[in-house]
Amino acid sequence: MRELLSRYRYFLLAVVLLLSILLLYSYNLRQKSATTFFERAVLTLAAPFQTSFDHAVDAVNAVWQHYLWLVETKQRNIQLEKENRRLRSQLQQVAEVRLQNGRLRELLAFVDVLDRPALPAQVIGEDAGNWARTVTIDKGTRAGLRAGLPVVAAEGVVGRIIKSAPYSSRVLLVTDASSAVAALVQRTRTRGVVRGRGAELSLDYASRDADIQKGDLLVSSGMGGVFPKGLTLGHVVAAERDQFGLFQQVRVLPAADFTHLEEVLVIVGEDR
Amino acid sequence: MRGFVFYLAIGLLAALAQTSFLPLFFPPGLRPDLLLVLVIYLGLSEHMLRAVLLVLLLGGIQDSFSGTSLGLYIFVYLAVLLQVRLLSEHLNVESPPLLLLLIAGGTLVQDLLLAFCLTIFADVGSVVHILLPSFPLHVFVNLVAAAIGLFFILRIRPLFGFRSGLAGLMYQSKRHGS
Numbered sequence A: 001m002r003e004l005l006s007r008y009r010y011f012l013l014a015v016v017l018l019l020s021i022l023l024l025y026s027y028n029l030r031q032k033s034a035t036t037f038f039e040r041a042v043l044t045l046a047a048p049f050q051t052s053f054d055h056a057v058d059a060v061n062a063v064w065q066h067y068l069w070l071v072e073t074k075q076r077n078i079q080l081e082k083e084n085r086r087l088r089s090q091l092q093q094v095a096e097v098r099l100q101n102g103r104l105r106e107l108l109a110f111v112d113v114l115d116r117p118a119l120p121a122q123v124i125g126e127d128a129g130n131w132a133r134t135v136t137i138d139k140g141t142r143a144g145l146r147a148g149l150p151v152v153a154a155e156g157v158v159g160r161i162i163k164s165a166p167y168s169s170r171v172l173l174v175t176d177a178s179s180a181v182a183a184l185v186q187r188t189r190t191r192g193v194v195r196g197r198g199a200e201l202s203l204d205y206a207s208r209d210a211d212i213q214k215g216d217l218l219v220s221s222g223m224g225g226v227f228p229k230g231l232t233l234g235h236v237v238a239a240e241r242d243q244f245g246l247f248q249q250v251r252v253l254p255a256a257d258f259t260h261l262e263e264v265l266v267i268v269g270e271d272r
Numbered sequence B: 001m002r003g004f005v006f007y008l009a010i011g012l013l014a015a016l017a018q019t020s021f022l023p024l025f026f027p028p029g030l031r032p033d034l035l036l037v038l039v040i041y042l043g044l045s046e047h048m049l050r051a052v053l054l055v056l057l058l059g060g061i062q063d064s065f066s067g068t069s070l071g072l073y074i075f076v077y078l079a080v081l082l083q084v085r086l087l088s089e090h091l092n093v094e095s096p097p098l099l100l101l102l103i104a105g106g107t108l109v110q111d112l113l114l115a116f117c118l119t120i121f122a123d124v125g126s127v128v129h130i131l132l133p134s135f136p137l138h139v140f141v142n143l144v145a146a147a148i149g150l151f152f153i154l155r156i157r158p159l160f161g162f163r164s165g166l167a168g169l170m171y172q173s174k175r176h177g178s
Helices: A002-007 A009-030 A037-076 A082-114 B002-024 B033-046 B046-066 B072-088 B097-118 B126-160
Strands: A116-126 A134-137 A150-152 A157-164 A168-175 A179-186 A191-197 A200-203 A217-220 A232-240 A249-254 A261-269
Touching: A009 A150, A009 B072, A037 A082, A037 A116, A037 A134, A037 A157, A037 B002, A082 A261, A116 B002, A134 A157, A134 A191, A150 B002, A179 A232, A191 B072, A200 A232, A217 B072, B002 B046, B002 B072, B033 B072, B033 B097, B033 B126, B072 B097
Parallel strands: none
Antiparallel strands: A116 A134, A116 A261, A134 A168, A150 A157, A150 A261, A157 A168, A179 A191, A179 A217, A191 A200, A200 A249, A217 A232, A232 A249
């Protein structure tokens, strides 16, 4: 027996190590809302880099746009004065600020509609993997955020916070495969559960007999306690019924544009 | 110790690139798994104990930036590392095409293990619908990233006094007492 153990000790060690990590993963799955010390440390360490990188990208983007703009100007009006250039480049900056203002105004209008206290945040990073759909925002526990809080954009539901560090948080998007939101078809009040499928969503447990048509709007039902009732989730793009089965297969296009997510709102309180 | 910190720093940089830099240019299915490439490289070049410790930390870092629970990528990367180490004993790892083949295999193993763990443990069966269609593209992107990485490594290594070519992954490593 001892000889056997000695001969296969590395193999056994590897198996024990793998099983231990599976146990750790399994344990952490049950503690979804808890942010471990390791995760908090990594997120805290990375947040300044991600924020700086985000700012650097904005600066490079601005310079790039100005440069291109100036080249174009030079080609068209080679005798333009320096002052003229400066003013025009400022106009570019104003345009960028105006665009940002527009987006923030939309968010503010949405806050009024929402009628709940909400905290604006900036998206500073995306998921490191290919299968999961999460983003990192620049607000954390110091701003009063915690795991479980819903995150929205002017267009609709974005997701909910799953990990929170002092200066950053990770948001699980509704398009993630492990995300589920209780939903209603607005027109017919049919209930179901919206699940993430990568780029799209699906409406599960929608009764086979329910009237669901292409273009129908899906809103959060308020069940489950995370998302307030009535937030836009997406539009139905296809509803199919198999020959057998209790439920329909409903494909949903999310309302929020996750490819251009820049500013979001974290709903931090109850109804006013 | 310096090598350990160096690889850890490379891993952190790779994670930051994957979360902040690459999303600017590539949609989710088209981003290479830089950390997976690093894990396979570690499996071929580093002392086993150091590689295992590094992979545990790199997996933790990836878990901190991806998915919902700590442990998933630690498990997947460790499994990939052990398989690479087992295979590397029987292969000529100095051959660049074979290395690329290992990257393709590693990507396959990673996606299979992710699908397995997420389906069995986390009950996220629908992740298969995300992983399966994107798998060919995923392998291609990882191969391109690894090929670019190899291209630079093969040119940079001689500048630091290493033999040219890929010799040195297994045979110049400290494990073999170079």
